[in-house]
Amino acid sequence: MSDLFWLSKTGMHELAHLHFADADASYEDARYAVFGVPYDGTTSFKPGARFGPRAIRELSFNFESYDPSTGLDLYEVPFTDLGDLEVSRLPEEVVAQVADVAGDIVRDGKLPVMLGGEHTATVGAVEAVKPDVYVVCDAHLDLREELDGTPYSHGCVTRRVLDTVDDVVIIGARSGDREQFEVAAERARLYTADTVRDLGIAGVLGEVLKEIGDARVYLSIDADAIDCCLTPGLGTPEPFGMTPLDIREVVRTLAPHAVGFDYVEVAPFDSGQTAAVAAQMVREFIARHWIAGR
Numbered sequence: 001m002s003d004l005f006w007l008s009k010t011g012m013h014e015l016a017h018l019h020f021a022d023a024d025a026s027y028e029d030a031r032y033a034v035f036g037v038p039y040d041g042t043t044s045f046k047p048g049a050r051f052g053p054r055a056i057r058e059l060s061f062n063f064e065s066y067d068p069s070t071g072l073d074l075y076e077v078p079f080t081d082l083g084d085l086e087v088s089r090l091p092e093e094v095v096a097q098v099a100d101v102a103g104d105i106v107r108d109g110k111l112p113v114m115l116g117g118e119h120t121a122t123v124g125a126v127e128a129v130k131p132d133v134y135v136v137c138d139a140h141l142d143l144r145e146e147l148d149g150t151p152y153s154h155g156c157v158t159r160r161v162l163d164t165v166d167d168v169v170i171i172g173a174r175s176g177d178r179e180q181f182e183v184a185a186e187r188a189r190l191y192t193a194d195t196v197r198d199l200g201i202a203g204v205l206g207e208v209l210k211e212i213g214d215a216r217v218y219l220s221i222d223a224d225a226i227d228c229c230l231t232p233g234l235g236t237p238e239p240f241g242m243t244p245l246d247i248r249e250v251v252r253t254l255a256p257h258a259v260g261f262d263y264v265e266v267a268p269f270d271s272g273q274t275a276a277v278a279a280q281m282v283r284e285f286i287a288r289h290w291i292a293g294r
Contacts, residue, residue, distance in 0.1 A: 020115075020282065021060035022074040023081035032079035032286055033105045037117035039087040039094050040267075042153040046235045048267030052223075053084055053115040055233075055268035055275035056282065063280065067287045069252075074283060077290045079113075091120050091152035095160075098124030102260070111289070113282060116264025118235070120152055122220050123160045129260035132215035133167040134158075135208065137225035137250055139193070139238035141176035143183045154236075154265075162187055167215070169208055171250065172196060172225040172242045193241050201246040205253045217257040221247060221281060223265045223274055233274030235267045244277045248284060255285045256292030 020034050027033065036053025043049060065074045085101060087094050098114070102125045105112040114125050119142065126134060136142075136158060143162075147153035151160065162168055168188040176184070184190045189211070191204045199207075226244055228237030255261070263278045 018054065018057060018083070019081040020057050020279075021063065022065050022077075023079050024075065025078035025080045027080050027082070030078050030080040030110055031290070032077070032113050033110045034079065034081040034113045034115065034282070035101060036084040036115040037087060037094065037098060037121040038084050039116075039121060040118045040235065041089055041094070042091050042120060042148065042150065043118055043235050044148065044153070044155065046267060048269050049116060049118045049235050049265050051268050052117055052264070052266035052275070052278070055272070056115050056263070056266060056278045057081070059272060059275040060279040060283070062276065063283065067283065070287045070291050072287050072291060074287060077286055079286055091150055094121060095124040095127070095152055099127045102128035111258075112260050113286065114262035114264070115278070115282070116262060116266065118154045119157045119220070119222055119264045120154050122157055122262055122264060123152065125260055125262060126161050126218050127164060129218050131165060131218035131259055133169065133212050133217045134161050134165045134220070135169040135171065135217055135254060136220040136222065137171045137242065137247060138173055138220075138222040139175055139224040139241055140222070140236065141170065141173050141180040141184055143176060143180040158188070159183070165218075167212075171204060172246075174240060175238050196242055196246060201242075201249045205249060209253065212257060215257070216259045217254055218260040219251070219254050219258045219285075220261075221251070221263045223263065223278060226277065231270070231274040231277055233266055233268045233270035235265060247277070247281060251281050251284045252288050255288035258285070258289060261285050
């Protein structure tokens with residue numbers, strides 16, 4: 001893996017919490033490789049997601065290493081934090097950079113865990129992982145063909161994923177124009193935020209599990225899937241969304257099936273709520289995947 005992509009890991013970085021808590025394994029020994037993509041170049045409302053990876057790492061040190069739900073100490077799991085990608089300004093180049101790095105991680109037999117940063121980066125990770133199914137929790141459909149002159153805008157993420165993945169599941173969406181909802185009806189399985197409330201997250205996940213079977217899943221969590229009144233550190237906030245407990249159930253349920261994971265769109269200008277949920281979900285994902293023996 002090219003050293004040009006990563007910030008050096010020094011003692012000063014350790015003191016500044018520029019790595020995820022308990023991510024102390026060497027790259028060679030690691031099963032999971034965390035990396036950040038501090039980019040928000042196509043943000044269309046409030047910028048700030050570029051600061052998400054650092055905020056998530058800093059909040060990760062708030063938690064005990066012990067996970068009582070699994071009986072696992074996270075320091076027992078071999079995972080490493082590679083640092084942040086030195087991103088280009090152009091979204092298509094960011095996608096290519098992420099695909100390159102995530103591809104290296106996958107070829108080395110490890111599972112990529114990406115911290116965002118805007119959702120655009122997910123396109124590159126999905127290209128590298130090549131999953132059978134893409135499951136995303138997001139307030140927005142992100143099914144535009146292009147936005148602000150680029151097909152690699154944060155508002156086009158799921159549309160770009162559909163270029164390479166046929167089976168797409170969207171959970172928690174409540175925003176998009178008429179055309180996007182029509183595309184979702186034709187080409188994806190959509191569970192809106194209202195559907196999640198009506199069926200309950202257990203009911204939604206029961207249907208999803210029945211459909212995916214033993215398929216390889218890429219799981220992407222956009223922070224704005226959660227109601228902005230609960231986690232307000234968001235670049236494109238939407239009310240009437242999912243809850244942090246809903247997201248936890250998605251992560252706990254789908255982690256054993258996953259071959260890649262990201263938590264994106266944390267814009268940490270709140271009091272830390274949004275980054276705290278993100279950090280805990282990264283911990284939950286790694287713990288649940290590890291005990292499943294995948």
